Amino acid sequence: MAINPPIDATQTPAWVALQKHYDELQAEGISLKKWFAEDSDRVKNLSFDAGDLHFDLSKNLIKPETLQLFVHLAREVKLDERIKAMYTGVHINNTEDRAVLHTALRRPVEDEGKYIVDGQDTVKDVREVLDKIYAFADEVRSGKWTGVTGRKIETVVNIGIGGSDLGPVMAYEALKPYADAGISARYISNIDPNDLAEKTKGLDPETTLFIIVSKTFTTLETLTNAREARTWLLEELAANGAIDSNDDAQKAEAIKKHFVAVSTNLEKVAEFGIDPNNAFGFWNWVGGRYSVDSAVGTSLAVVFGPARFEEFLHGFHEIDEYFANTPFEKNVVVLLGMLNVWYRNFFKAASHAVLPYDQYLHRFPAYLQQLTMESNGKSVRWDGTPVTTETGEIFWGEPGTNGQHAFYQLIHQGTQLIPADFIAFVNTPNPTKDGDQDVHELFLGNYFAQTKALAFGKTAEEVRAEGTPEEIVPARVFTGNRPTTSIFGVALTPFALGELIALYEHITFVEGTVWGLDSYDQWGVELGKQLAKQITPAISKDDEALAAQDASTQSLIKFYRENREF
Numbered sequence: 001m002a003i004n005p006p007i008d009a010t011q012t013p014a015w016v017a018l019q020k021h022y023d024e025l026q027a028e029g030i031s032l033k034k035w036f037a038e039d040s041d042r043v044k045n046l047s048f049d050a051g052d053l054h055f056d057l058s059k060n061l062i063k064p065e066t067l068q069l070f071v072h073l074a075r076e077v078k079l080d081e082r083i084k085a086m087y088t089g090v091h092i093n094n095t096e097d098r099a100v101l102h103t104a105l106r107r108p109v110e111d112e113g114k115y116i117v118d119g120q121d122t123v124k125d126v127r128e129v130l131d132k133i134y135a136f137a138d139e140v141r142s143g144k145w146t147g148v149t150g151r152k153i154e155t156v157v158n159i160g161i162g163g164s165d166l167g168p169v170m171a172y173e174a175l176k177p178y179a180d181a182g183i184s185a186r187y188i189s190n191i192d193p194n195d196l197a198e199k200t201k202g203l204d205p206e207t208t209l210f211i212i213v214s215k216t217f218t219t220l221e222t223l224t225n226a227r228e229a230r231t232w233l234l235e236e237l238a239a240n241g242a243i244d245s246n247d248d249a250q251k252a253e254a255i256k257k258h259f260v261a262v263s264t265n266l267e268k269v270a271e272f273g274i275d276p277n278n279a280f281g282f283w284n285w286v287g288g289r290y291s292v293d294s295a296v297g298t299s300l301a302v303v304f305g306p307a308r309f310e311e312f313l314h315g316f317h318e319i320d321e322y323f324a325n326t327p328f329e330k331n332v333v334v335l336l337g338m339l340n341v342w343y344r345n346f347f348k349a350a351s352h353a354v355l356p357y358d359q360y361l362h363r364f365p366a367y368l369q370q371l372t373m374e375s376n377g378k379s380v381r382w383d384g385t386p387v388t389t390e391t392g393e394i395f396w397g398e399p400g401t402n403g404q405h406a407f408y409q410l411i412h413q414g415t416q417l418i419p420a421d422f423i424a425f426v427n428t429p430n431p432t433k434d435g436d437q438d439v440h441e442l443f444l445g446n447y448f449a450q451t452k453a454l455a456f457g458k459t460a461e462e463v464r465a466e467g468t469p470e471e472i473v474p475a476r477v478f479t480g481n482r483p484t485t486s487i488f489g490v491a492l493t494p495f496a497l498g499e500l501i502a503l504y505e506h507i508t509f510v511e512g513t514v515w516g517l518d519s520y521d522q523w524g525v526e527l528g529k530q531l532a533k534q535i536t537p538a539i540s541k542d543d544e545a546l547a548a549q550d551a552s553t554q555s556l557i558k559f560y561r562e563n564r565e566f
């Protein structure tokens with residue numbers, strides 16, 4: 001089904017009204033201190049709950065009436081129609097002519113038969129693959145599935161890159177306290193041989209299971225690492241005397257017991273030598289960066305178990321339903337997407353910090369970088385016409401207090417506006433006391449203090465009142481009015497993690513809709529891949545290929561040839 005051309009948001013009455021509103025706020029003087037003092041209902045009016053997550057938007061550079069304008073804009077770009085199109089499988093990824101149905105990955109069994117897309121009962125197919133993954137995970141966890149020498153698997157090694165790595169490794173790190181079967185995971189992604197070398201160090205080949213994850217099963221990095229891992233496994237098993245390196249049947253049996261795959265391309269999986277019975281499929285309507293809740297999350301099902309994986313899916317589904325069914329005025333997912341547009345296009349903020357106050361979420365910003373920047377880092381709209389305003393912020397971040405001692409200086413006193421999301425949880429799986437002091441509360445004290453400091457700052461009078469010498473007063477003034485959103489959960493459970501991921505998936509979609517983007521293609525990664533294929537032969541041998549390169553590339557390769565020592 002053809003999709004409508006994008007609506008140019010900048011030409012809508014709502015955009016014009018937002019610009020006027022922005023100009024008026026600037027003229028009046030933005031002051032969170034004043035806005036809090038004038039409006040005793042500000043926090044109430046700007047707080048929301050979705051699933052079991054609580055959101056405080058009150059320390060953003062908005063007034064309650066700003067939200068009304070956000071809602072008008074959402075209506076004028078027909079966000080409601082676009083949500084419906086996505087959820088029902090219209091090919092909104094039009095440059096690849098594909099449906100975008102990650103929401104089907106987390107639908108309950110009761111939805112079987114309701115989402116037939118391109119002739120496929122999506123929910124039924126999803127549940128069938130999940131059943132297969134769960135049976136496999138149970139076998140590995142219980143020790144029924146063993147390595148070639150009959151030993152229980154103790155380590156799963158996920159080999160993938162981009163969406164086939166970032167989601168699983170982030171979720172593995174986030175949910176570590178739930179690992180309950182004596183199985184740990186490692187994640188190899190980089191084609192740099194150092195990654196594989198370090199991640200296989202200390203591994204026992206007899207108790208290691210590799211999961212090769214690639215949607216296309218053609219990705220250079222993943223296939224190279226998979227072959228290297230196969231060589232490593234066979235050599236190590238032979239060195240242990242576990243197999244005879246001259247016996248092809250034994251080698252094939254070892255690969256069968258130590259390699260499984262996740263892909264949409266099951267033919268290529270078989271070509272690699274992995275038994276198709278040990279391959280878990282997904283479909284081209286699942287984008288790589290939207291795939292952690294598909295078979296791509298097989299390592300998670302093994303480490304944490306099927307029940308936890310189901311909870312994870314329920315968390316996603318909770319937010320999917322909330323996003324699709326909550327009126328825009330109260331829909332914090334829509335409002336957060338619009339808030340990002342507000343900062344990007346009206347305040348011209350080029351970056352957006354995501355600051356988890358939870359060490360287990362330390363890979364969450366890295367995961368979000370692919371989700372948001374591969375989705376919305378684009379200059380043309382879904383009909384091929386140029387965008388009409390700035391798109392795609394740079395997402396970045398680090399766990400909270402570490403960031404405080406590194407880059408927060410720039411957020412507090414630098415010259416650019418950096419909207420920031422602060423994420424924390426009420427409960428910790430590791431309650432600890434330092435004397436009488438609860439350490440988690442000490443930690444949360446920082447979470448509360450930072451958004452307060454960013455919002456309300458410190459005036460020169462306040463600095464002077466502390467007895468500061470006059471000449472250093474300016475350096476110690478904090479202007480305040482630096483916007484933050486506080487996202488507060490009850491505990492970082494599999495359910496909450498699913499909620500958080502779905503939240504950002506849909507925020508990304510809202511922004512993409514306003515900007516008229518196909519947020520589901522990624523043509524921008526192709527040119528580098530093509531050129532790498534052309535350049536690689538020139539590096540050490542092919543002088544003709546070298547001569548065909550530009551002057552800078554030739555000069556760099558010459559430096560390489562002169563200095564190579566291995």
Ligand code: F6P
Nearest residue numbers: 162163164214215216219288525
């Ligand atoms: O290069 C970008 C990309 O296509 C991502 O979108 C994707 O997540 C990654 O490569 C890995 O692709 P695959 O899962 O097919 O190996």
